[in-house]
Amino acid sequence: MKRREYRTRVEKNPKKTKKMISIVLIPMLLFIVGGLSYAGYVYGTTKNVMKDSYEDNGRDKSNLRDSEVEIDMDNITVLIMGVDTGIKRGNEDRSRTDSLLFASLNKKDKSVDLLSIPRDSYVYIPSEGKNDKIAHAHAFGGTMGTIDTVENMLDIPVDYYVKLNFDSFVDVVESLGGIEVDVPYEFTESDSNDKKDAIHLMPGEQTLNGEEALAFARTRKQDNDIERGKRQQEVIKSIADKTLSVDSLFNIDKVIKSVGENMATNMSFSEMKSLFSYVAKGDDLKINTLNLSGSDNMSNGVYYWMLDEQNLSNIELRMKEHLEIERPRDNETDKQVEEELNNL
Numbered sequence: 001m002k003r004r005e006y007r008t009r010v011e012k013n014p015k016k017t018k019k020m021i022s023i024v025l026i027p028m029l030l031f032i033v034g035g036l037s038y039a040g041y042v043y044g045t046t047k048n049v050m051k052d053s054y055e056d057n058g059r060d061k062s063n064l065r066d067s068e069v070e071i072d073m074d075n076i077t078v079l080i081m082g083v084d085t086g087i088k089r090g091n092e093d094r095s096r097t098d099s100l101l102f103a104s105l106n107k108k109d110k111s112v113d114l115l116s117i118p119r120d121s122y123v124y125i126p127s128e129g130k131n132d133k134i135a136h137a138h139a140f141g142g143t144m145g146t147i148d149t150v151e152n153m154l155d156i157p158v159d160y161y162v163k164l165n166f167d168s169f170v171d172v173v174e175s176l177g178g179i180e181v182d183v184p185y186e187f188t189e190s191d192s193n194d195k196k197d198a199i200h201l202m203p204g205e206q207t208l209n210g211e212e213a214l215a216f217a218r219t220r221k222q223d224n225d226i227e228r229g230k231r232q233q234e235v236i237k238s239i240a241d242k243t244l245s246v247d248s249l250f251n252i253d254k255v256i257k258s259v260g261e262n263m264a265t266n267m268s269f270s271e272m273k274s275l276f277s278y279v280a281k282g283d284d285l286k287i288n289t290l291n292l293s294g295s296d297n298m299s300n301g302v303y304y305w306m307l308d309e310q311n312l313s314n315i316e317l318r319m320k321e322h323l324e325i326e327r328p329r330d331n332e333t334d335k336q337v338e339e340e341l342n343n344l
Helices: 014-024 027-032 039-053 136-154 168-175 210-218 225-244 246-260 269-279 309-323 331-342
Strands: 009-012 076-083 097-106 111-117 122-125 130-133 160-165 179-183 187-189 199-201 204-208 263-265 286-291 294-297 304-307
Touching: 039 246, 039 263, 039 269, 076 136, 097 136, 097 309, 111 309, 122 136, 122 304, 130 136, 136 160, 136 309, 168 210, 168 246, 179 210, 179 225, 187 210, 199 210, 204 210, 210 225, 286 309, 304 309
Parallel strands: 076 160, 111 286
Antiparallel strands: 009 286, 076 097, 097 111, 122 130, 160 263, 179 204, 187 199, 294 304
């Protein structure tokens, strides 16, 4: 198979990425308002929300780990999944993933590598024994189906996961009184109830309500999934900025409840607190944002994002080095995946 020239895109912006992580890891909000008189109430709210969000999937460790990891001692990974349906509706394991972020955290270097995985990436899905869009792995095999697919793609263990319903942003944004973003172009988009063209936005910097923010983060009619991922990051950053503002501090409990009701994770409350202490420990935390390069493909009438093999291999090696993992990839797995790609 022809290999393309490798080019890794790395963008260093510790403050912005740090805030992006903070809105996903809810306990950070608790510590930000820790000095306020009602912090005890917020702590109790957060603890109860996290208790409801925790799920035991019966997996003590990844099969790619020799032993269980300790979040306050080891280099770890966190897979963040955004799904297109409700977490608590009983049908979340049949939904697709709208967005995937994979983070590796190195304790010694105080650094984070954050990889964005395009939803249309054409990858091997172990539960189905075939290649398909990575977004479909969750529909086929639920949480574990996505975890197995990411592990197979990168040959890197997934230690923890956080699964969010992106629709929760509607409630969060509404509780904050809207967020400020820069809309790149005029477009129409469906709302959260799938009413076609219900949202109409004009270009320019503006304040969006919950439904408008969701449409802004979802649309990709005039560009692609890569730009869509950047807009989702902009929404998350705007939510974090608004959450940290003085005017919004007394709405923190509403934000926590909004996200918590639409979240599932295998992290306990104490583990999330430990993870927060790592993320928030000083301004010298180094954050690198990584993206998977590739090309468009519609040779069989279905759109796929074909990953650049050399780029993928280099990112795999980079993240393994970051995690201090020395294990080589199984060549037999490589051959199986390449055969599937050749048959596309």
